[in-house]
Amino acid sequence: MVAPPDNDVLWARALHHSHNGSPALSGVSLGVREGEILAVSGPRGCGKTTLLRCLSGQLVPREGEVWYNSAPIHTMTPLQRERLRRDRFGWIGPRPDLVPELTAWENTALPLLLRGSSRRAAKSAALDWLERLDIGDCARKRPRDLLQAQRQRIAIARSLVTMPSLLFADEPTATLHRAEGTQVLRTLTAAARSHRITVLIATHDPDVAALADRTVQLLDGRRVNSVHLDGAEGRDACSLSV
Numbered sequence: 001m002v003a004p005p006d007n008d009v010l011w012a013r014a015l016h017h018s019h020n021g022s023p024a025l026s027g028v029s030l031g032v033r034e035g036e037i038l039a040v041s042g043p044r045g046c047g048k049t050t051l052l053r054c055l056s057g058q059l060v061p062r063e064g065e066v067w068y069n070s071a072p073i074h075t076m077t078p079l080q081r082e083r084l085r086r087d088r089f090g091w092i093g094p095r096p097d098l099v100p101e102l103t104a105w106e107n108t109a110l111p112l113l114l115r116g117s118s119r120r121a122a123k124s125a126a127l128d129w130l131e132r133l134d135i136g137d138c139a140r141k142r143p144r145d146l147l148q149a150q151r152q153r154i155a156i157a158r159s160l161v162t163m164p165s166l167l168f169a170d171e172p173t174a175t176l177h178r179a180e181g182t183q184v185l186r187t188l189t190a191a192a193r194s195h196r197i198t199v200l201i202a203t204h205d206p207d208v209a210a211l212a213d214r215t216v217q218l219l220d221g222r223r224v225n226s227v228h229l230d231g232a233e234g235r236d237a238c239s240l241s242v
């Protein structure tokens with residue numbers, strides 16, 4: 001095994017994966033720098049979700065390596081991967097998947113409670129994140145009494161409440177109207193930047209990708225280029241590598 005470069009928080013080499021024999025990833029490699037917001041972009045079915053699931057340890061690729069700092073995720077046991085996901089990673093899916101019986105703050109606090117935080121500390125952190133995401137007034141409401149955009153903000157608050165090192169967001173605005181989606185995403189990226197949380201966002205929407213520092217394009221399970229744009233709402237300057 002080759003050790004990953006020092007300046008990448010996440011690093012993957014030559015990932016191959018198939019679902020029931022049909023190829024989803026065919027040799028994808030990438031590195032993600034600490035604090036970077038990276039968009040993984042491409043048309044439907046190109047392998048974005050499969051890539052995020054391999055990088056976050058939910059799936060073990062058929063071939064290839066995934067490293068988180070100096071830890072090889074691809075050789076970890078299921079329990080080690082589960083702990084890594086619980087302690088270091090956050091995940092936002094296309095739908096909020098909230099627990100209907102719990103209030104907004106209880107849903108947000110859930111990852112902290114599962115880690116063993118006291119109810120008081122978990123509640124305080126949850127209320128703080130709901131406030132930062134402009135839904136503090138929803139804290140005591142249940143999901144059924146909220147709009148979809150509010151529910152998705154709660155899912156984002158839940159993913160941030162543990163202050164993950166890496167946040168994976170799979171089409172996080174897919175179920176929202178365009179304006180709502182953009183606003184939710186701006187809030188997410190601003191929160192991530194202010195806490196130096198590294199973010200990977202899978203999206204087929206160029207407007208979403210424009211909020212990232214860099215975009216990796218997938219097509220038919222392969223990487224086709226990497227774009228780092230000046231003038232995007234990301235931080236730095238411009239480069240193009242193919």
Ligand SMILES: Nc1ncnc2c1ncn2[C@@H]1O[C@H](COP(=O)(O)OP(=O)(O)OP(=O)(O)O)[C@@H](O)[C@H]1O
Binds near residue numbers: 022
């Ligand atoms: N559980 C599964 N079983 C069988 N095939 C699957 C499964 N999950 C994904 N695939 C197939 O693998 C390929 C890559 O899918 P994946 O969901 O990773 O792509 P995607 O870019 O995220 O697509 P979308 O934007 O539609 O979510 C597609 O051809 C898809 O149909």
